Amino acid sequence: MKQRIYLVGAGAIAGYHVEAIARLTESGLEQPTVFVTDVNPSALAAFVERYPWVTPAEQLTSMLEEPAGENDIVIVATPPLTHADITCRAFRAGRHVLCEKPLAMNREEAELMLRTAKETGKMLGCCSSRFAGLQITDEVKAKLGHDELGKLYQAQWIQRRKRSRTGIEYQPTSRWFLNRAVSGGGTLMDWGPYDMAGMTEVFEPVKVEVLHAWMSNPVTGHLLEAEITSDVEQHVGALLNFHLADGSAVPVHYERAACCHGEERSLTEIEGTAGALQWDWLCLDGSGELAEYYDEAGEPAEGRSSITNTPLGMMDKPIVYFLQAVAGQVTHAIVNEQAVFNFSILAAIYESIQTGEKRVVTKERA
Ligand SMILES: NC(=O)c1ccc[n+]([C@@H]2O[C@H](COP(=O)([O-])OP(=O)(O)OC[C@H]3O[C@@H](n4cnc5c(N)ncnc54)[C@H](O)[C@@H]3O)[C@@H](O)[C@H]2O)c1
Secondary structure, three states: OOOEEEEEOOOHHHHHHHHHHHHHHHHOOOOOEEEEEOOOHHHHHHHHHHOOOOEEEOOHHHHOOOOOOOOOEEEEOOOHHHHHHHHHHHHHOOOEEEEOOOOOOOHHHHHHHHHHHHHHOOOEEEHHHHHOOOHHHHHHHHHHHOOOOOOEEEEEEEEEOOEOOEOOOEOOOOHHHHOHHHHOOOHHHHOHHHHHHHHHHHHOOOEEEEEEEEEEOOOOOOHHHHHOOOOOOOEEEEEEEEEOOOOOEEEEEEEEEOEOOOOOEEEEEEEEOOEEEEEOOOOOOOEEEEEEEEEEOOEEEEEEEEEEOOOOOOOOHHHHHHHHHHOOOOOOOEEHHHHHHHHHHHHHHHHHHHHOOOEEEEOOOO
């Protein structure tokens, strides 16, 4: 049966999904049949005018009413407040679900989504896989696998931008990003899913502790700031303790800012007793540099290499990987227990900030 893909939400990211689906034919796959729905009729009309080969539906229920095919996929491309409800409805309509990041508003919703996937025999995927499966990450993992750094004792995962707030500097038309009741949070909900995906891909932890966390919303003179009320954080940090399968643990200093007054910084670094690695993890253009630091006869030494990543673009990865996962292939898709685990780490950061207490997240077995 021909692959069918159902898009819920006809906004900015839905356009990227449709273009990624159109590119599937370049990999030799048959063009899927695509449907779309949106609660906003003008957004729906504009979408099908731009992509006339996509079939519009006025409502989710009518879009999913035909009998489900075994591999039908619903992509949830709406604000986070709606993710859990739409995902569970799609599972009950017999479809697999690829949900946009962040997966949910909180841990309870994420767990409900996974439970419903299991009950209906369907797969839950998350679009936080946009930077998964990079060649540079494989190189880092290979070096860790060969114990090239000795005993790991700390890592830093830091991404700081001065003015990059979604809803203000980026995509100012989507103000909901600044409303916690709809978005679930600020830059941690927006970019944290990619950070958690990256960190769990590198370390493959079985348990993560949030030892301490903080967040803030720095003030600027941007004109939009006077017009709108924003109650989400734009700068967040945490000390995370990653427990690995071999019983060891690596403390990770994590920081993410979409707005800050200090300097911009992009640092991904792991240090061990025998050496350190630094690499461009956020490879928006698909390539990056890997730096190795070590000792040579008592003197500091270093080596650098430029790594070109896979030709698969960041916006193509979620659907390509998820199609592979649904077909039972080995893939970098982030699905089921892994998707909920990754989301639960960022939810635990918020919980730790609220309570002032340590939080623990344990990965469930598949
Ligand atoms: N914009 C980006 O660059 C980007 C990148 C990656 C991921 N995302 C994620 O994609 C999701 C959507 O973001 P966006 O930027 O496309 O937002 P957007 O504001 O551009 O579009 C959201 C669309 O969803 C529709 N909608 C809201 N509730 C709905 C419902 N119950 N049923 C059907 N349609 C509904 C809205 O009418 C709107 O057209 C978010 O989770 C976001 O984090 C966005």
